[in-house]
Amino acid sequence: MLSILDPHSVYIERDDSERIQEEFAGKFQGIGIQFSIIQDTITVITAISGGPSDQLGIRSGDRIISINDSNAVGFTNEDVIRRLRGEKGTTVDVEILRPRSNTPVRFTIERDNIPITTIDTHYMLDERTGYIKVNRFAATTHEEFISSVRELKRMGMDRLMLDLRGNPGGYLSQAIAISEEFFPRNTKLVSTESRHIRFNQEMHSRRDGLLKDMPVIVLVNEGSASASEIVSGAIQDHDRGLVVGRRTFGKGLVQQQYELIDGSNIRVTISRYLTPSGRVIQKPFDSGSENYAFEIRHRSSDATMDAKEFKDQVPDSLHYATKAGRPIYGGGGIIPDFIIQEDTTSSPYLFNFMLVNRVDAQFVRSYLDENGERFRDRWKDDFQDFRNNFEWSDKDRALFLTLMKEHGMELTGDVDEPTIKNDTLKLSREMYNELVWMNLGRMKADLARQVWGNEYFYPVINDYFNESLSEAMKLWDEVEQLKLYAKQQAEKRSSR
Structure with missing residues (x-):
């Protein structure tokens, strides 16, 4: 019955309902x-x-x-x-x-x-820049966010990198609460529009936010949806900071959940949300649920080309403007102010083969079994020293190579590029040496997680794999330019 509605109106089995409720209860x-x-x-x-x-x-x-x-x-x-x-x-x-x-x-x-925390990590990227990664919006997210902000401020943060990549959304109320922290009192944050008047709302900030004057960059990608798009949409529409990365998912519908007598639930769409400019974020879903879910796979691998193709097909009715007059577009997610391509320069075969066969988990566990006490004596009291200076020894690298071979990797001169057939990965020794840095970096991050805790995984992984973060860090001058431009446009409007 629900299949004839939108893709986000669903029936949830009792066991799944309990798990989902736990996740969002925090x-x-x-x-x-x-x-x-x-x-x-x-x-x-x-x-x-x-x-x-x-x-x-x-x-x-x-x-x-x-x-x-x-x-x-x-x-x-x-x-x-x-x-x-x-x-x-x-x-x-x-x-x-x-x-x-x-x-x-x-x-x-x-x-x-x-x-169940929803802030994966928070730490300082440099002497000025705080970094917070939010994995979803659950009941405790705003509380966690404020705790992270206050700790980073004590560490000297005067500008924030907010990472919403891969964040699928969650509670609307939590998205509003976090958005509120970036604006002065009585700023429009989001509105909802429904066929039923009782679901029509317009939400404004109720107080001055803790971060209302702090420069901010929001990182997004095609996995950023719903509540993530509410936060990034408010930042962009008010010219409050820069949205950086790749076009977001495009989920602009609001659901309400109803519990049934057997403990199962139905989740039904009750309204759509609009960003402060009146922008509709929801992408079309009239081609069926499967096409809707996999639409992001059909986007151009070139993020700039994807944005251009999207803009070219947006009707005039979905053209909007930010508060300062910059053009923005509705009907298919949020196009970032600055687009950063996904890094696809290195072949993923060796890295993915390790993950699929769980060689990384086996290797790190074996390493700690043999070296745990010595490792902790040397590194446990100084994570930053570990992050900057720890390297796998030649003995460790040889063990990793042995484990990979045991799981079906074969080094051969007979292939021009990595090839997988019948669960066997074939590549040359030269290719292996060129690609293995990714595996070693991931295992260093796994080692940090097991010794210091989950939040220490991300600083290490960002050191190795986060080209988008590195590029975004070059954009703080543009953030300041946007602030000045928005101020100039506001002064022009007030003088008319």
Whole structure:
């Protein structure tokens, strides 16, 4: 029945409803670990700080071999979640085998509320620039955001890089709350428009925002949708900062969820949202749900060409202007003020082969099993030193090469480019040497995650793979120019 409506009106099964509600509530009830299944064994990646497992001393590298006296080797991710999650106050018994130990350790863990953070990381890019990466908009996002901002301000931040790439959206209220922080009181942030008058709203900032005078750049891409487009749309429409990256997804519909008697839910579109200029962000969906979902795959791989092709087909009715008069367009996401191409100069075959076969997880785990104490003695107290100076040794690189070969990689002079056939990756030694830096960088980031925690993964990964971030950092003069231009245009309007 819902399939005849828009692509975002859906039926949600009971089990899925519970999981989704946990994600957007910003917490779940369990023992508080991030884990991975490595060689059929549940391996602790990190114990969530302050959670029940962390308080008992469970740490990265511990293998969970039994749960409630049942053998846990061979469990799937779903099996683990089903057995370790549970109501706050209940207990679960686990047996853990530690690296270089043959004697299991038994823990009785009392489940508790475990936060699900929506800020992946925040840190200083340089002496002036703070960086915040938001992965979705859930119930706690604004609270997390303010906490990150205040900490960065204490560290000297006077300009902000807000990363919304790959952020699919979430709660409208949280998008509004974060948008509000960038504007003075009574600034229009977003409006909603519906066939039913009760869903028509116009939202303005209720106070001066904490960041109302701070220069800002917002990073977006084709994975930025819905609430991400509300925030970036408000920034762009008011000429408040620069939106940088690639054209966003184009989801401008608002849903409301209704619970059914069996615990399942239906999520129904009730309105569409408009950015402050009146711009409609929603892309067309009259060609069916499948074409709608995969539309981003059909966009030109050249982000500049994609933007040009989109502008050329936008009807006059979807042409808008920012507050200062800059042209902007509706009907298919947000076109950034500055477009940055996706970096496709390096072949992804070696990197993807590692991820698919989980060689990275096996390698990092083996490395810490053998070198964990020495590593922590040398690096644990100075993450920045690790970030700047740690390198894999020749012995480490040789082990990685051995693991890749064990999983089906073959070095041969018979191919001109990397080739995959029957789960075997073939490439020359020269190609391997040219491409392996990506694998080593990813594993260094994984190592940081396991030793310091999830938020430390991103500074390292950004050091290796973030060409968009590097290019955006060159645009602060343009941010200042936009501010001056907007001020001049405002003065012209007031003098008329």
